[in-house]
Amino acid sequence: MQSLENIKYKKFLIPLLTGLVLWFATPLRPAALSITAWHMFALFVATIIGCITQPLPIGAVAIIAFTLTTLTKTVPIDKAITGFGNGSIWLIAMAFFISRGFIKTGLGRRIAFVFVRAFGKRTLGLAYSLIGVDLILAPATPSNTARAGGIMYPIIKSLAQAFGSDPKNKTERKMGSFLIFAEFQGNTITSAMFLTAMAGNPLAQSLAKSNNVDLEWMNWFLAGLVPGVISLLLVPFIIYKMYPPQIKATPNAREWADKQLKKMGKVTLPEKIMTVVFIVALLLWIVGSFIHVDATLTAFIALTLLLITGVLSWQDVLHETGAWNTLTWFSVLVMMATELNDLGFIPWLSKTIASSLSGLNWFIVLVILVITFFYSHYLFASATAHISAMYSALLAVAISAGVPAMLAALMLGFFGNLFASTTHYSCGPAPILFGSGYVKQAEWWKMNAILGIVYLVIWLSVGTVWMKLIGVW
Structure with missing residues (x-):
């Protein structure tokens, strides 16, 4: 029964x-x-x-x-149902399917093993190499959870255990703790760098549009490039200093990676096709605004190529439950957030808050709003729910207070990822990596608190100046 x-x-x-x-x-x-x-x-x-x-x-x-x-x-039902036709949300779903190609073909694992073989002499180099893989996969993997949990975590766990680092044996600090936490922070940074690297980014794009700010793939990437690269270079080193692994040198990592690559065999035809499709999609996302090819259309083109070539089957698409789940709840949340704006609630709220900040320099207003956005994430277990709840209102307040609209939209968009540096439940990858047992909760929160300040300093200072130099504002 x-x-x-x-x-x-x-x-x-x-x-x-x-x-x-x-x-x-x-x-x-x-x-x-x-x-x-x-x-x-x-x-x-x-x-x-x-x-x-x-x-x-x-x-x-x-x-x-x-x-x-x-x-x-x-x-009205006819108006509510149109939320399911939002292009930004379909971009998320399509990119989920593309990321399935990386996992199914094994291309993601192969790229990781190649990086480990190339940069695996020292544990710090391993961390940079693994984060480098995350960086390569990020533009076509809108599920940071799939990227960190489906591709990176199994590799890090296998690598750590190969060096005798396992929480079951109380040896997690040998190597695994450092690599796990470095990957978590690297994943957070790469998620902020690309419009298509985390599901909440296209949601922010959609909410920004309701405030008459058009965010495109290329301007998001260019704006986040310099603060992102600086963060990728500094953060793993900071973690290495405050949470050092016991094993500093890893001469056997290359040998381990070689063995894994030999098990995989030669590059398969599906992997070659997946590589070509990924490059095509990346190029179209980069030049799309110039040749008038929408980012969502690019994702549809990539999926079409994967289906036509047989890299993915229609059953693969149907079984990608994360995509269909995201499509459902994102559509509803975007519809509700849009209605709040159209019905006048968001404009009223923004004017009310902006009036309390009147007289302040617009940069101070931006800093206050970003800090509010960042630290309020302690109350949220979903980055997307947080973006849905606060992004539109905070953006409207920023614009009302005189903050350049594009600067405000992008900065809040970036911190819709960076606020993951708070708790062990802050975003999808957090419970997966924390749940591995390699990092204790007190250490997770303490290091996140320190790195949160690092992100606020880098992105608000260097990020703002960089965006001025490239003409964002």
Whole structure:
């Protein structure tokens, strides 16, 4: 006899009560807001809290929110359903499928082994080589969780164990702890550097557009290039100094990588095709704005090539549950966030906050908003939920306070990734890498707190100056 699914009904309590309190507080709403705008706010807040407490998977929470939004007539069904046609969200889904090609063909693993063989003399060099692989894969892997958990983590674990570093034997500090934490931070940085490297980035792109700011793949990449490269160079070294591995030299790493490559054999035809398709997609993303090929269309082209050549099957696409799950809940959250803006709630909120910051230099306002965005992430277990909840409002406040619109949109977009340097539940890769047992929670939080300050300094100072030099603002 089939049993019912396990549903955590108690976790419905906080979002439900919060939503009801706000809904019935409608008579107390600010005079500038319509009843519909306030109801949309109540539903949105309840949904975001539901995404945090997760009585059901986030996709199911989003479906419930969609149903309630249309059932209460807050948004007409025909208008609400258009959220599923958002191009930025389909870009995420398509890039999920492309990343499946890296995993299925083994190309991602092969690239990692080649890097280890080339830079594997010392443990610090290993960390840089592994992060280099993450950097190469990032533009075509919008799931930083798939990149860190599906490709990088198994390789790091195997490498650490090959050198006798295993938390089960209390030898995690030999090498594994350092490599695991360095990969986590490297993944955080690479996620910030490319529009297509983390699922929340196209969401930020979509929310920025509702504030009349058009973010493109190339301007995101160019703006994040210098602060990103500086972070990639400095952060692993800082970790190496404050959390040093016991094994400093790794002369056997090359031999280990050679053995792994021999097991894989020669480069296969699927790997060669995957390489060509990846290069084509990367080139189109880079020059797309000049030849008028949309980034989402580029992703569709890449998937089409993978299907036509047989690298992926349609079953592979159907079984890529992460893509379909993301497509569902992102669509709902984007629809709700867009409605908040269209109904006037976000403009009202931004003007209210901006008035309290009036008289301040616009750069000070930007710093205050970024710091607020960063440290409020301690309250979130999902980067995307956090971006959905705060990005649009903070961007509107920044623009109202005189911060150059493109600078504000990009800086908040970057920190929609960098705020992962907070907790062990801050983003998808965090629980996977932390759950490996190589890094204790106290160490994770302490080092994240230090590196969080490093990111704030580098990206707000160097990043702002660099964006001025290249004409972003």
